[in-house]
Amino acid sequence: MSSIVNNIKDKVTGKDNSSKQNQESEQTFTIQPHPAQKTNDPRDLQGNNFAADPKVGAFHAREPYIPPPEIKNNLPPAQCTRSREERTRALVLHPSTVLSVHHFPPRQASRYLPNMSIMEYNGGSVIAMVGKECVAIASDLRLGNQALGISSNFQKIFPMTDRIYLGLPGLATDVTTLKETFRYRLNMYKIKEEREIEPQTFAHLVSSTLYERRFAPWFIEPVMAGIEKTPSGAYKPFIAATDLIGCINFAKDFVVAGTASTKLFGVAEGLWEPDLEPEDLFETCAQTLLNAVDRDAYSGWGAEVYLITKDKVIKRTLKGRMD
Amino acid sequence: MDISFALTGKGYVIVAADTTAARSIVKMKVDEDKIKVLSPHLLMAYSGEPGDTVQFAEYIERNIRLYHIRNTYALRPPSAASWIRRSLADSLRSRRPYAVNLLVGGYDTSTHTPHLYWIDYLGTMSEVPFAAHGYGAYFALSLLDRYHDPEASVEEGLATLRRCLDEVAKRLVVTPEKYKVKIVDKDGVREVEI
Numbered sequence: 001m002s003s004i005v006n007n008i009k010d011k012v013t014g015k016d017n018s019s020k021q022n023q024e025s026e027q028t029f030t031i032q033p034h035p036a037q038k039t040n041d042p043r044d045l046q047g048n049n050f051a052a053d054p055k056v057g058a059f060h061a062r063e064p065y066i067p068p069p070e071i072k073n074n075l076p077p078a079q080c081t082r083s084r085e086e087r088t089r090a091l092v093l094h095p096s097t098v099l100s101v102h103h104f105p106p107r108q109a110s111r112y113l114p115n116m117s118i119m120e121y122n123g124g125s126v127i128a129m130v131g132k133e134c135v136a137i138a139s140d141l142r143l144g145n146q147a148l149g150i151s152s153n154f155q156k157i158f159p160m161t162d163r164i165y166l167g168l169p170g171l172a173t174d175v176t177t178l179k180e181t182f183r184y185r186l187n188m189y190k191i192k193e194e195r196e197i198e199p200q201t202f203a204h205l206v207s208s209t210l211y212e213r214r215f216a217p218w219f220i221e222p223v224m225a226g227i228e229k230t231p232s233g234a235y236k237p238f239i240a241a242t243d244l245i246g247c248i249n250f251a252k253d254f255v256v257a258g259t260a261s262t263k264l265f266g267v268a269e270g271l272w273e274p275d276l277e278p279e280d281l282f283e284t285c286a287q288t289l290l291n292a293v294d295r296d297a298y299s300g301w302g303a304e305v306y307l308i309t310k311d312k313v314i315k316r317t318l319k320g321r322m323d
Numbered sequence: 324m325d326i327s328f329a330l331t332g333k334g335y336v337i338v339a340a341d342t343t344a345a346r347s348i349v350k351m352k353v354d355e356d357k358i359k360v361l362s363p364h365l366l367m368a369y370s371g372e373p374g375d376t377v378q379f380a381e382y383i384e385r386n387i388r389l390y391h392i393r394n395t396y397a398l399r400p401p402s403a404a405s406w407i408r409r410s411l412a413d414s415l416r417s418r419r420p421y422a423v424n425l426l427v428g429g430y431d432t433s434t435h436t437p438h439l440y441w442i443d444y445l446g447t448m449s450e451v452p453f454a455a456h457g458y459g460a461y462f463a464l465s466l467l468d469r470y471h472d473p474e475a476s477v478e479e480g481l482a483t484l485r486r487c488l489d490e491v492a493k494r495l496v497v498t499p500e501k502y503k504v505k506i507v508d509k510d511g512v513r514e515v516e517i
Contacts, residue, residue, distance in 0.1 A: 122447065143449050148460065150441055151449040173412050173446035180409075216416065 118219050119170055119244070121146060123298030124156055125258030126167030127289050128225040128239040129272060130251075131281030134309040135237040137165050137225035138289045140260075140320070142301035143172055152301040152322070160186055161196045163313070164226035165306050166206070169258030170244065171219035178220055181209060199226035199238040203248055210246030217244045221257040227308055235310040254288075260296035267292045282307045286318055294321055325357065325370035326459035326499055328487050329426040330471060331437045331452050332480040335508035336428030339484055339517070340368040341499030356503055361387040362397035363511050365429040367407070370456050371444055372422035379414075379421045383407055400429030400438035404448060412446025420444070424456045430507050437508070455487075462494055463487040477506065485517060 058065045066072075123144040128137040143154030157167045158179050166182065168175045185205060189197050197205065206222050223241045230236050241255035242248045249255060254272050256264035267288045276284055286305050293299040303318040327340040344352035358368045359380050365387070369380045386406075391397040398406065404427045414421045425442040441447075441454035453467040454460075470483050484504065492498045504517045 121445075143447070145443070148464070150454070150464075151451050153451075154449050171445070171447075172449075173408075173415065173443075176408065176448060177412050177446070 116146070119221075120259050120298055122170075122172040123259050123296075124154070124169045124172075125256070125260035125264060125289070125293055125296065125299040126156055126169045126223045127254060127256045127264050127268065127285060127292075128167065128223050128241070129254040129268070129276075129281060129285045129288075130237045130239055131276040131278060133227075133235050133237065134276075134278040134281055134307065135225040135227060135239055136281050136285035136305060136307050137167055137223065137239075138285050138303060138305040139167050139169065139258075140289065140293050140299045140301060140303050141317075142299055144298060147297065149301060155304070157304065157306060158182075159313075160202060160224075161226075163308055164197070164199055164202055164224060165308060165313075166202075167223040167225075167257070168220050169223070170221055174218040174220045178209070178218055178222075182206070185209065199224070199228045199240075202226070203238075203240040203242075203250070206240075207242055207246035207248050210242060210244065214245055219244055223255050223257050225306070225308060227310055259298040260292045263292035263295045264288060278307055278309050282314070282316070286316075290318065290320055324458050324497060326455070326457040326491060327357070327368040327370050327424075327426050328455045328459060328463055328484060329368065329428050329439050329453065330467060330480060330483060331428075331439045331473060332475040332477065333473070334430070334435070334437060335477055335480065335506055336366065336430065336437045336439050337477075337480050337484055337504065337506050338366045338368050338426055338428045339488070339502045339504040340370065342501045342503050343499050344373070346373065353501060358503055358505050359384050360505070360512050361403065361427075362391055362429075364432055364507055365397065365400060365403055365427070366505050366507050366512060367428075368426040368456075369423055371424045375421045376423050379410075379423045383410065399431050399433060400427070400440070401431070401450075403427065403429065404438070404440040404442070404450075408440075408442055408446050408448040411442065411444060415444070415446055426454050426456060428507055430509060432509065435509065458495055458497075459487070459491045462490045466490050477508070481515065481517065488517070 054068060054071070058067070123142050124140055126137065126139040128135060137157055139156040141152055141154055142149060143151040154172065156169055156175060157165055160166050160182060168178055186197060203224060206224065210218060221241065221244055224239065226238045228236050228238045239255050240248055240250050241257055254268045256268060271284050271288050282305060286303070289303050289305070293303070300320050301322060302320045305316050305318060307314040325341055325343070327338070329336060329338040338358055340357040342353055342355050342357070343350050344355040357370060358366055361367050361384055367380065367383065369376045387398060387403060407425065407427060411421060411423065422444045424444055427440040427442060429438050431438060439451055439454060441449050441451050452473055453471050455463045466487055467483070470486060472479065475483065488502060502517060504515050506513055506515055
């Protein structure tokens with residue numbers, strides 16, 4: 001269409017357009033190879049050509065480089081800029097070059113708690129799982145002093161709002177201190193905002209509370225579970241966990257923490273599936289915890305499970321092995 | 324090594340602690356009272372680093388007393404234990420922490436229930452039916468698992484305590500020769516000979 005208009009325009013203006021030919025054949029572009037390469041073929045960039053070159057082959061080998069026999073058999077003997085005798089003489093003549101051997105003392109963990117991990121001092125584990133419009137969070141009930149059991153009724157899960165629950169496995173003194181800290185901070189939040197905190201916001205509150213003590217941390221790895229209300233009015237399950245300095249893990253399936261965390265990962269990986277109904281989720285979560293803590297000497301001694309749905313929370317205390 | 328035990332029963336808490344004050348391998352004193360009476364219905368057995376123990380126990384004693392004077396009513400056992408725990412937990416992250424382990428036993432005159440709290444120098448606190456600190460814990464806790472009865476009378480409770488002391492005397496290499504035993508119930512605190 002435009003060419004017809006152009007022809008008419010040319011005739012009207014009486015101008016002989018020499019660029020007419022160029023306009024009719026459409027302009028094309030190609031990607032030019034890098035100046036150092038001949039083509040854009042990715043195979044040419046993999047160094048196959050270089051590998052074949054005996055001069056530089058060793059630097060482009062994709063498997064262990066075996067030098068060809070003519071190179072291998074003609075290697076000169078290992079050389080040093082100075083002979084062995086020369087170096088020995090230098091050391092003797094210049095005593096300052098003799099290095100003094102410095103022995104570092106073995107690093108002491110602490111005066112009171114030698115040779116142990118403080119995260120495993122009291123024992124205890126927590127797990128949280130997502131279901132269909134519901135979440136479950138469960139913990140064991142043991143409090144120990146290393147291998148010695150002190151209490152079989154030490155709670156590690158605490159309600160933060162009506163529909164957010166927080167599990168605090170780790171050093172027991174910090175469990176209590178942090179429980180009190182969060183109670184205080186949530187009360188302040190409620191007074192200032194005149195509403196309950198949302199799970200997402202709460203996760204960041206937990207994170208910043210822990211990061212506040214970046215260089216002298218609380219020895220706790222919190223796990224939280226809750227139900228959040230989306231703007232459309234639907235209910236969305238929420239779980240998250242952080243490490244002891246507050247790095248958040250927003251998981252879609254399950255989160256674990258505590259001395260049995262490795263075992264919990266294994267069992268949860270095998271038992272969990274998406275969109276479990278509340279009662280199925282309870283069973284999955286309870287069985288995962290009970291079976292994982294039976295393989296951990298520092299966790300167990302009974303368990304409790306909180307099942308959070310949009311209209312109610314069910315707490316169940318479970319019997320566990322007492323050994 | 325100091326040893327302390329405590330157990331609850333029907334309306335009472337028994338707290339027992341050995342009476343030796345030792346330094347290194349030497350016994351310096353054999354009639355030291357290591358159970359403080361914090362308020363009319365509250366007892367605290369303390370053990371741990373010598374020096375820290377008395378210093379910390381007196382600090383707690385005076386502050387609980389101050390609260391009592393200011394408010395006419397003494398702190399109830401759960402509140403007192405929480406405050407004591409918090410003092411230890413705050414101390415733990417100070418430059419020079421107190422190394423003191425505690426057993427806090429009390430009788431709540433409002434709910435008429437005995438309370439016993441196991442607290443260690445880290446500020447770990449747990450409400451328990453029976454508890455022990457020191458090497459005695461390794462023998463007494465399993466024994467108490469078998470013989471403790473939360474509905475036992477004072478006589479039965481003392482008999483169970485006697486079992487603990489005998490077991491420690493039988494099996495522990497360094498046995499304390501004397502214990503101080505105190506009971507707190509609805510009538511307040513009293514000391515008993517065992």
